[in-house]
Amino acid sequence: MTTGRTRPRLGLPHLGDGLGLRDEHFGHLMRTPPGQWGVDWFEIISENFIGHHGWAARVLEHVAAHRPVVMHGVSLSIGSTDPLDRAYLKDLAGLAERVKPAWISDHLCWTGVGGANSHDLLPMPLTEAALAHVADRVRAVQDILGRPLVIENPSSYLEFSASQMPEWAFLGRLAEDTGCGLLLDCNNVHVSAFNHRLDPVAYIQALPADHIVQVHLAGPSDCGDHLMDTHDHPVPDAVWPLYALAQRHTGGVSTLLEWDAAIPPYDELLAELAKARLHRQHREAAVA
């Protein structure tokens, strides 16, 4: 399905084009022969399946038997000053044992401190001390999970005055220091660049291409004076050139379309994902 696959990065494969596995499509996937699913792979939200032994677990078992699965988390809280949540990591490792994911990812963020949890991806102060702190924790998590962790750039709505470097520099140094992978969310680059008046092209070009193993696509909400990362719209026109740039920058990596609210029928998701292929082919034609 996907052309121009590149060599593995960090030993991780190029999976092709995938979709987020969401409840709304469980029935369709269980009724439809896997050969007609129309995607190369699926990404799950890890927390939706940890401790779940019901229908969702049954669907995941079926899906994982027929397609590669990636575990994408929202609760690792890699930037928090709380100790690493060992119980969560144990659960994560247990889920990985069941699912055999191609890789495990989470976000450059923190979700809480002092035992409290915001269930949000809160922004990091981008300081030298924070970088050293996050790098230590990434290394610890990689040791526990026995695999490279993949870290995603988040959407953000504010920056801290204490920050000492741009986000792309923080991520790039983190990747090169720890050997972790990067999940480049083109929508998040678009959202944060709009909110903070940054240059999204410079952001992507500054990331170390050899560490990028996956790209996210999604649609934000335009709130006038800011963009909100809602994953409830088609991918906006402004994101597609960033996606093409990301594919050019990396030479081609796995693509995943996220859609988490106002989720359309499965066929509409496939149609949206197909646009990625068109943009990629356009890029390849331009290069040729």
Add this chain to the structure above:
Amino acid sequence: MPEAAAPDLARIQAAFLQAVTRPASDSWTRAAALLAPSPLSAQRRLSLYARGYRARLLDSLRREFPTLCALTGSEVFDLFADSYIAACPPEGPSLHRLGARFPAWLESIQPDVAAGAAESIPAQLARLERAWSEALRAPGPEGVAAPPVDLLLHPAGRLRLPATTSLMALDFDFAPLVAAVAEGRAPTTPVARPSLVAVARSGYRVGLHSLSSGRHAWLAAVGHEGASAMEAVARAASEADAGDLLADLILWTPLAVQAGLIIAD
């Protein structure tokens, strides 16, 4: 900014989380002082996170307690939920845990009233809906060997309730209300009536089952730890005539197995 003058990560995170989860003028002032300049005001930027926090938790509770939300209306439900979140803020990585203490919290704020008083509806309905939510996720009867149909004729055979089965004694008949909301109809006011029920899962579908006192007592005697079917009959017999109970159970246990209420131990 010199390193020595920079607020450390822990202080930034504590101040910011306070502003997001407990928005108040003093916490926002402290957090605003940490932010870099932006075309958007500090208050506006902090409010995006504070509103997102509230919206996410409210949405989680509305999804877990849809019948209570439909019965009270979303405005009243949100008042309950906001107050609960302030009293019992989320801990740990699972949003599923957020609603775990909601029924007990509702009970703690209800006035001291007689059984069957309308004031006790929210706590009892929330208890039912939490059991439903847990039944959707817990290890269930699927894939577990079913007990034999004539299990009561096998004195040594042991049974247990799967983790997906919850027994409850309620002061209201919530079944018509639950059905109405599930089918998208207008909620009906639950009738005050002592009601013994079980929430159970079968084929990954969760259902609400009305029980006689004898069947309820027998299932309670079987328990999640397990027991032999006949031992459970003996223990439950105080709730009903042993002979009548046994006769009833012989006919009913195949249906109980089919409903996922019991599995082989």
